[in-house]
Amino acid sequence: MRKDETRGHLHPISSLIREANLIFLQMGFTLVEGPLLESEWYNFDALNVPKDHPARDMQDTFYLKNEPGYVLRTHTSGLQIRYMTEQVKKGIMPPYRIIAPGKCFRNEATDMTHEAEFFQIEGLAVGEDITLAHLKGTFEKFFSEIFKGDVEVSFRPSFFPFTEPSIEVDMRLTGINVTEKLRGKWIEVGGAGMIHPQVLENSGLDSKKYQGWAFGPGLDRLAMLKWGIDDVRLMHSGDLRFINQF
Amino acid sequence: MKISREWVQEFLNHPLPNAEKISNALTFHAFEVENIEKKGKDDILDVKVTPNRGHDCLSHRGIAKELSAILKIPMKNDPLRVSASLEPKTDLVSIKVEESNLCSRYIACYVQGVKVGPSPEWLSKRLLSIGQKSINNIVDAANFVMFDIGQPLHAFDADKLVAHKGKYNILVRRAHEREKMLTLDNKEYILTNSTMVIADGNNDTPLGIAGIKGGSYARVDSATTNLILEAATFNGPSLRRTAQALKLQSDASKRFEQVLSPELAVYAMQAFITLVKEIAGGQVVGFSDTYPTPQEKKEIIVSVNQVNAVLGTKLRDSEIIDTFECLDLPFREEDGLFTVSVPFERLDLSIPEDLIEEVARIIGYDKIPTVELPLFSKKPEINENFQKTESLRNDLVSKGYSEVYTSVFRNKGEREVLNKIGGDKPFLRDNLALGLKEALEKNIHNKDLLGVEKIKLFEIGTIWSRDNETIHIGTIREGEEIRETSLEEARVDVERENLPLFKTLHYQPFSRYPAITRDIALFVPRDASPDEIEKVIREHAGKLLVRLRLFDKFKKGDKISYAFRLVFLSQERTLTDEEVNTAMQKISSKLTENKGFEIR
Numbered sequence: 001m002r003k004d005e006t007r008g009h010l011h012p013i014s015s016l017i018r019e020a021n022l023i024f025l026q027m028g029f030t031l032v033e034g035p036l037l038e039s040e041w042y043n044f045d046a047l048n049v050p051k052d053h054p055a056r057d058m059q060d061t062f063y064l065k066n067e068p069g070y071v072l073r074t075h076t077s078g079l080q081i082r083y084m085t086e087q088v089k090k091g092i093m094p095p096y097r098i099i100a101p102g103k104c105f106r107n108e109a110t111d112m113t114h115e116a117e118f119f120q121i122e123g124l125a126v127g128e129d130i131t132l133a134h135l136k137g138t139f140e141k142f143f144s145e146i147f148k149g150d151v152e153v154s155f156r157p158s159f160f161p162f163t164e165p166s167i168e169v170d171m172r173l174t175g176i177n178v179t180e181k182l183r184g185k186w187i188e189v190g191g192a193g194m195i196h197p198q199v200l201e202n203s204g205l206d207s208k209k210y211q212g213w214a215f216g217p218g219l220d221r222l223a224m225l226k227w228g229i230d231d232v233r234l235m236h237s238g239d240l241r242f243i244n245q246f
Numbered sequence: 247m248k249i250s251r252e253w254v255q256e257f258l259n260h261p262l263p264n265a266e267k268i269s270n271a272l273t274f275h276a277f278e279v280e281n282i283e284k285k286g287k288d289d290i291l292d293v294k295v296t297p298n299r300g301h302d303c304l305s306h307r308g309i310a311k312e313l314s315a316i317l318k319i320p321m322k323n324d325p326l327r328v329s330a331s332l333e334p335k336t337d338l339v340s341i342k343v344e345e346s347n348l349c350s351r352y353i354a355c356y357v358q359g360v361k362v363g364p365s366p367e368w369l370s371k372r373l374l375s376i377g378q379k380s381i382n383n384i385v386d387a388a389n390f391v392m393f394d395i396g397q398p399l400h401a402f403d404a405d406k407l408v409a410h411k412g413k414y415n416i417l418v419r420r421a422h423e424r425e426k427m428l429t430l431d432n433k434e435y436i437l438t439n440s441t442m443v444i445a446d447g448n449n450d451t452p453l454g455i456a457g458i459k460g461g462s463y464a465r466v467d468s469a470t471t472n473l474i475l476e477a478a479t480f481n482g483p484s485l486r487r488t489a490q491a492l493k494l495q496s497d498a499s500k501r502f503e504q505v506l507s508p509e510l511a512v513y514a515m516q517a518f519i520t521l522v523k524e525i526a527g528g529q530v531v532g533f534s535d536t537y538p539t540p541q542e543k544k545e546i547i548v549s550v551n552q553v554n555a556v557l558g559t560k561l562r563d564s565e566i567i568d569t570f571e572c573l574d575l576p577f578r579e580e581d582g583l584f585t586v587s588v589p590f591e592r593l594d595l596s597i598p599e600d601l602i603e604e605v606a607r608i609i610g611y612d613k614i615p616t617v618e619l620p621l622f623s624k625k626p627e628i629n630e631n632f633q634k635t636e637s638l639r640n641d642l643v644s645k646g647y648s649e650v651y652t653s654v655f656r657n658k659g660e661r662e663v664l665n666k667i668g669g670d671k672p673f674l675r676d677n678l679a680l681g682l683k684e685a686l687e688k689n690i691h692n693k694d695l696l697g698v699e700k701i702k703l704f705e706i707g708t709i710w711s712r713d714n715e716t717i718h719i720g721t722i723r724e725g726e727e728i729r730e731t732s733l734e735e736a737r738v739d740v741e742r743e744n745l746p747l748f749k750t751l752h753y754q755p756f757s758r759y760p761a762i763t764r765d766i767a768l769f770v771p772r773d774a775s776p777d778e779i780e781k782v783i784r785e786h787a788g789k790l791l792v793r794l795r796l797f798d799k800f801k802k803g804d805k806i807s808y809a810f811r812l813v814f815l816s817q818e819r820t821l822t823d824e825e826v827n828t829a830m831q832k833i834s835s836k837l838t839e840n841k842g843f844e845i846r
Contacts (some may be wrong), residue, residue: 006646006698007643007644007646008642008643008644008645008646008647008648008649008702008704009643009648009649010639010643010648010649011649011650011651012753013651014639014649018636021632025626027619027622028619028621028622028624028626029622029626030626030627030628030629031629031632032629033629033631033632035715036654036708036715037661037674037710037715050483051483052482052483052486052487054297054486057490062663062664062665062666063663063664063665064661064662064663064664065661065662065663065664067661072663095622095623095624097619097622097626103654103708107663107665107666107667108667109667109668116655116667117653117654117655125619129555129620130619131555131556131557131558131617132556132557132558132606132614133557133558133559133614133615133616133617134558134617134618134619136614136615136616136617137616137617137618137619138618138619140616141618153616154611154612155611155612155614156273156274156278156611157274157275157276157277157296157603157606157607157611158296159296159297159298159299164597164599164600164602164603165556165599165602165603165606165607166603167611168278179751179752194556194599194602196599197597197599211555211556227750227751227752227753228752228753229753230755235651236651236652236653237688238650238651238652238681238684238685238688238689238703239688239689239756240648240650240689240692240696240698240701240703241692241695241696241756242753242756243648243649243650244648244696245750245753245754245756246750246753
């Protein structure tokens, strides 16, 4: 009766990253990682976020004491630049396909839907002929596998300094494996867009030759939708009453 | 921004559809609508204008223009396409701007003989509909024009300024260090020289904080008869820093922060004057304009092929033409190339991709097909780090460890973040051990509820030393030392088979109340089945029993002893000992009804 020998449990975010990785691997995407303490160049400047942009305000971003020029990354988008710059340096030109899941930070009070520490999954596809239509197709595949249902993907206009056009992505799930709470409803899943030419240039790519898209939905939100988790604070609670359900 | 449907209607030739349809049109083609509020016959939409359109869409005119393009309703009038003039000029008011990079344009208009009083009903009603108080006809006219076309304006009582040989002088300068300023709402601000002020150039008295708030000194009141009206363009980023430092945000500052075209000031001044004359009378003496570096005219070239190559569409010339016409973007076409002359207020348009976005959103993103990515021509690279963490996860999970993520913020560490909201735990962790220890303690009293003998946890996460960021892996197990090592040094024992991806379909919120644990042990005849006993226990324990497990068994003579652990828990309240005791008694008496059953 040694219950000790039973299996432990994987954190739902780890599970989700594991599954996302498998789905994207089939489409040729490589998983990349990067530092959480990031330079302002990668986190803001290279992404076309001007020096005076409100996103850079102290009330949104964690700056480091006595370490000017560094922030706790506010998104995984800096990994776009890191990856592309690295490839160009190595002389490897597009096509590129990567996903970059990981922890991000924003300086805000926590409640049921907000956390100072959260997870994002960045995705990027760059080539000579990568279009916004491919983004729809990619999302459709990703979501239908993650949520085990049929999915419709819809775009709405939005704005990010590092994409043009910028969009907000919604999805609608149907099928018997989809929970009733989600079935048939339009659900907001995150931002995306065609990579701004300046961002490609900042990475050393010729924006006349190459184009592509990037996306960055929140993983916490996807996990919450997938499993019906009602409080984002559970993710960092360390509470096995939560973890052991996965 | 709050937008009144009736106000928008004033700009359009045909009736708008209902508020819900307007909201959908904006959401799918321009901006998210956060809320719709019914106000009498009107509807007030809270439109979340994106930062790239703060130049032109923080106004009813801007939203009308969008709706005109989306819903194909022609504009009846466009106040930014009328001919506006700053004639006649006057030398009775001169302007001196000390740093033109902080104020790219300043227009003043000298008006004599106005009658200050309450606003006409239509005006106060318009302002009220979007939550603005009516103050007097002059102030209301300035506010109306701002919400109408997006340019903040200001009016000074000319007679409160010093006239030097009958001439006024407006000075736009940096504030003096520690200069005091009493604003219109009678609050005193102490300024620094990063703040721009409008001052009376003849005696240096500050009249207002540029673009943010007017001063009390030259305020317009019921005795005012002569006005100096201001339509100016202030530097957005500088003004934003000032507004933040002073903790003073206004509807004016919000607009300047988004950067406005200096061309807009002329149209706003024109609208201001027209309205003032209509509702307060008076005569325009003349204008004065300081505009050293006029805004450059922009042209963008885009081709149909380019549009289709980015969007993955098969649009034709006619659809592009249609979009540009709807959006009132003047263009000429030559061999499939469109050269668009960007209207002055559309500061967001500067590269071909900006125009491609205009086409995409106006035709609608639903017109973009869904296409699978072509096969990738290269082999995806293997991320060794990730592979290793996945193997470690598999290994630990198979050994009974559960994975936690604990916060990176601690009370101690070698590096510290600035300005953390709440101020609590500003340090970045330099180990995983402390967080794991806390997590262990948190879970220990839930062991029975969780049905585990020992709590075993692990975390794979980032830690920071003075000059390094490393990924660590830590494991903790009740009664044993914590183990923590860097991922680099961690050894992967055996590559175990991959875990099945997900066991769980849905998460069940757990009870936040404490559980109560009880054991029951009994001797039973050798042929009695423990499954049967479990069944009896379950049947009689009631709904509050959440976990039941056999934890001990031994033989003694012709009998066998079974010990069970029961965990009771309510989703709604803290259980009492009494109710659990009652349940236990019920179970005991039911079990002892069986021949040869004996509670130990």
